[in-house]
Amino acid sequence: MGADPAGAAASAPAPPDTPLTGLLAERVQHALHGLLTFPPEPPEAASDRAIVTPLTGESLRLSPMFSSGLIERPVDWVALAGFMGTGKSRVGWELSRALALHFVDTDKLITRVVGKSIPEVFAQEGESYFRACEAEVVRRVSRLEHAVISLGGGTFIHEDNRRALLERGPVVVLWATPETVYQRTKHSDRPLLRVEDPLGRIRSLMDEREGVYRQGTIHVHSDGRPSEEIVEEIIERLWAWSDAYHAWTERPEAEAVSDRAAD
Ligand SMILES: Nc1ncnc2c1ncn2[C@@H]1O[C@H](COP(=O)(O)OP(=O)(O)O)[C@@H](O)[C@H]1O
Numbered sequence: 001m002g003a004d005p006a007g008a009a010a011s012a013p014a015p016p017d018t019p020l021t022g023l024l025a026e027r028v029q030h031a032l033h034g035l036l037t038f039p040p041e042p043p044e045a046a047s048d049r050a051i052v053t054p055l056t057g058e059s060l061r062l063s064p065m066f067s068s069g070l071i072e073r074p075v076d077w078v079a080l081a082g083f084m085g086t087g088k089s090r091v092g093w094e095l096s097r098a099l100a101l102h103f104v105d106t107d108k109l110i111t112r113v114v115g116k117s118i119p120e121v122f123a124q125e126g127e128s129y130f131r132a133c134e135a136e137v138v139r140r141v142s143r144l145e146h147a148v149i150s151l152g153g154g155t156f157i158h159e160d161n162r163r164a165l166l167e168r169g170p171v172v173v174l175w176a177t178p179e180t181v182y183q184r185t186k187h188s189d190r191p192l193l194r195v196e197d198p199l200g201r202i203r204s205l206m207d208e209r210e211g212v213y214r215q216g217t218i219h220v221h222s223d224g225r226p227s228e229e230i231v232e233e234i235i236e237r238l239w240a241w242s243d244a245y246h247a248w249t250e251r252p253e254a255e256a257v258s259d260r261a262a263d
């Protein structure tokens, strides 16, 4: 593989300079706030239909224990990035249940806010419009608390999104081979893979984006593994990351610097 991050970012259509303003921005905000306070959907339907899934069932019962400190979790916010078909949506949902956190799938949020499916947004509004929606959603979800965020495959490729996400918290990147991605996506409708040779397209796009995905915080392989095992590895790796992060930020030099800054 061996991708050039600058080239990869340059080859993806850049989002428009101006962020979405007015109605669409308001609708994104409304959807996020509204959906977080809506009554929960039944768990069996939620994995398919959820946009922002509030805590439900077992998670809801566990949540007072988490907030009382009786049960600890490694992080209160985490995002999942990676190529199409690596399992971000499915694994993100399962991870959110395991950690008793809210769940946001950015593609589903855009679908809900725009009122069109992702292929319709690409076909009728164009990819740049979709990327502008993504950028607006990233700004919003970076401010959320207690949430697992599953991104679209291209979200992390754009530099401003990447910076906002990495400043907010850990970004777990899921990886899979082009063959696995092809098997997992061939019966779905991903606009970027609607070409004569989808496997070839997966190979070249993955190659372009690889260097950028490498900038994530934690990297986990998803080939030939059930999602429960992937979730377990992510949680273990998040614990290791959070221990190292706290050891670093609480070292005496860092505390002295932050004391001076506070004076
Ligand atoms: N670990 C896995 N093993 C087998 N199938 C998986 C796994 N993770 C995801 N899938 C399936 O692959 C397809 C794509 O997964 P999805 O979560 O939508 O990926 P992404 O959001 O990264 O595009 C879905 O049908 C999903 O159920």
Ligand SMILES: O=C(O)C1=C[C@@H](OP(=O)(O)O)[C@@H](O)[C@H](O)C1
Binding pocket: 082, 083, 084, 085, 088, 089, 107, 118, 151, 152, 153, 154, 155, 190, 191, 192
């Ligand atoms: O890689 C990409 O640019 C895209 C990935 C898709 O999400 P998934 O990665 O969840 O399939 C979706 O956001 C859109 O079709 C574009």
Ligand SMILES: [Mg+2]
Binding pocket: 088, 089, 090, 107, 150, 151, 152
């Ligand atoms: Mg997805």
